[in-house]
Amino acid sequence: MRFLTAGESHGPQLTVIIEGIPANLQLTAEEITSELLKRQGGYGRGRRMQIEKDTVEIMSGVRNGYTLGSPITLVVKNDDHKHWLNIMGTAPIDEAAQEAMKRVITKPRPGHADLVGGMKYNHRDLRNVLERSSARETAARVAVGAVAKLLLKQLGIEIISRVKEIGGVKDEHEYTLEDIRNGNERNDVRCLDEAVAERMRERIDAAKKAGDSIGGEVEVTVINCPAGLGSYVHYDRKLDGRIAQSVISINAFKGVSFGAGFKMAALPGSEVQDPIAYDEAQGYYRLSNHLGGFEGGMTNGMPITVNAVMKPIPTLYKPLPSVDIETKEAYQASIERSDSCAVPAASIVCEHAVAFEIARAVLEEFQSNHMEQLIQQVAEYRAKVRAY
Numbered sequence: 001m002r003f004l005t006a007g008e009s010h011g012p013q014l015t016v017i018i019e020g021i022p023a024n025l026q027l028t029a030e031e032i033t034s035e036l037l038k039r040q041g042g043y044g045r046g047r048r049m050q051i052e053k054d055t056v057e058i059m060s061g062v063r064n065g066y067t068l069g070s071p072i073t074l075v076v077k078n079d080d081h082k083h084w085l086n087i088m089g090t091a092p093i094d095e096a097a098q099e100a101m102k103r104v105i106t107k108p109r110p111g112h113a114d115l116v117g118g119m120k121y122n123h124r125d126l127r128n129v130l131e132r133s134s135a136r137e138t139a140a141r142v143a144v145g146a147v148a149k150l151l152l153k154q155l156g157i158e159i160i161s162r163v164k165e166i167g168g169v170k171d172e173h174e175y176t177l178e179d180i181r182n183g184n185e186r187n188d189v190r191c192l193d194e195a196v197a198e199r200m201r202e203r204i205d206a207a208k209k210a211g212d213s214i215g216g217e218v219e220v221t222v223i224n225c226p227a228g229l230g231s232y233v234h235y236d237r238k239l240d241g242r243i244a245q246s247v248i249s250i251n252a253f254k255g256v257s258f259g260a261g262f263k264m265a266a267l268p269g270s271e272v273q274d275p276i277a278y279d280e281a282q283g284y285y286r287l288s289n290h291l292g293g294f295e296g297g298m299t300n301g302m303p304i305t306v307n308a309v310m311k312p313i314p315t316l317y318k319p320l321p322s323v324d325i326e327t328k329e330a331y332q333a334s335i336e337r338s339d340s341c342a343v344p345a346a347s348i349v350c351e352h353a354v355a356f357e358i359a360r361a362v363l364e365e366f367q368s369n370h371m372e373q374l375i376q377q378v379a380e381y382r383a384k385v386r387a388y
């Protein structure tokens with residue numbers, strides 16, 4: 001399974017093509033849209049999200065609510081495009097368009113792709129860089145992950161996310177799987193503890209008031225994944241490695257860990273490796289899950305926990321110094337309208353990035369043309385490893 005996304009932040013639309021989804025998966029635009037709406041929300045987002053109503057249209061690969069086995073094309077329209085027709089160069093060349101084209105961006109924003117992107121692609125209007133480097137693209141990533149999540153659901157695999165920290169305010173409870181499953185998904189900071197959530201909101205408000213921004217940490221949990229996805233035999237088949245790459249490729253994500261993660265640096269081996277046990281009903285299982293569901297680049301059948309860190313949003317209302325690429329003079333960087341915190345939204349992106357990698361690994365392990373074949377293969381495999 002693979003996908004490509006295309007589209008600029010203020011262009012007409014985002015387009016996604018997904019190839020490799022088996023036939024006969026029930027799939028509706030509404031189900032994908034409901035995931036997109038979760039990404040759009042979240043405390044701390046800026047004015048752009050009030051303009052967009054992210055809605056998916058299915059343009060190919062689905063008929064009568066079921067996948068055909070052919071490439072699936074999804075489109076998410078940018079409602080903001082109509083305000084940017086002149087700036088994006090998609091309006092007729094009239095006076096207003098000419099005026100807009102003069103408003104080139106020459107002041108790169110620290111922490112964005114602006115400066116290096118301009119150097120690399122030889123653009124002197126840095127809007128040519130920021131339009132594609134924008135996290136608007138993550139709406140397309142969520143659309144792909146939503147399809148992956150629906151496929152995984154048919155196999156009994158569930159993926160959920162939560163926010164663990166925003167700007168130093170931490171949710172330090174040790175939650176059970178049931179807590180995570182039943183957690184308050186609709187809370188606007190996506191933190192399971194409402195009292196901590198309130199402090200997170202206050203922290204976001206304080207950053208915004210100071211013209212600053214904040215980041216945080218999210219956790220993605222994958223439940224009921226069979227043991228043996230991924231492989232130890234080669235670096236690019238290790239599934240934990242692929243997940244890490246995919247998560248780090250999300251805008252502003254700077255760190256990934258599994259299970260106890262960076263805490264492992266201080267712990268003895270006896271408190272990190274997960275002892276093995278067996279009973280007939282569930283087969284092999286672990287007495288703890290410090291490793292977060294991976295051994296040797298393969299799933300070990302325990303819940304997968306992925307922790308990921310998002311840096312603070314780079315665009316600041318109190319901008320940092322920068323240099324104009326035309327005059328070479330020191331300047332305060334351009335102020336673009338911006339989110340002050342996008343950690344809750346990013347937790348949804350992270351969840352969907354992980355979903356895609358898990359679904360891809362499932363389809364590599366159990367090549368199938370249609371869902372009936374996939375469901376049967378996975379059920380047989382689960383029975384086999386239980387009895388191993």
Ligand SMILES: Cc1cc2nc3c(=O)[nH]c(=O)nc-3n(C[C@H](O)[C@H](O)[C@H](O)COP(=O)(O)O)c2cc1C
Binds near residue numbers: 046134252315316345
């Ligand atoms: C959901 C989401 C929303 C974001 N919103 C903004 C924003 O409004 N303003 C901004 O400057 N950066 C925003 N970012 C982060 C930038 O896109 C990102 O930092 C930038 O493209 C540079 O990439 P890098 O941080 O991965 O190096 C957002 C990221 C995500 C995941």
Ligand SMILES: C=C(O[C@@H]1CC(C(=O)O)=C[C@@H](OP(=O)(O)O)[C@H]1O)C(=O)O
Binds near residue numbers: 052
């Ligand atoms: C559009 C989205 O996020 C955008 C990501 C983003 C950035 O620089 O990454 C900057 C902002 O865009 P704008 O300049 O239009 O206000 C965010 O709103 C989105 O998440 O759908």
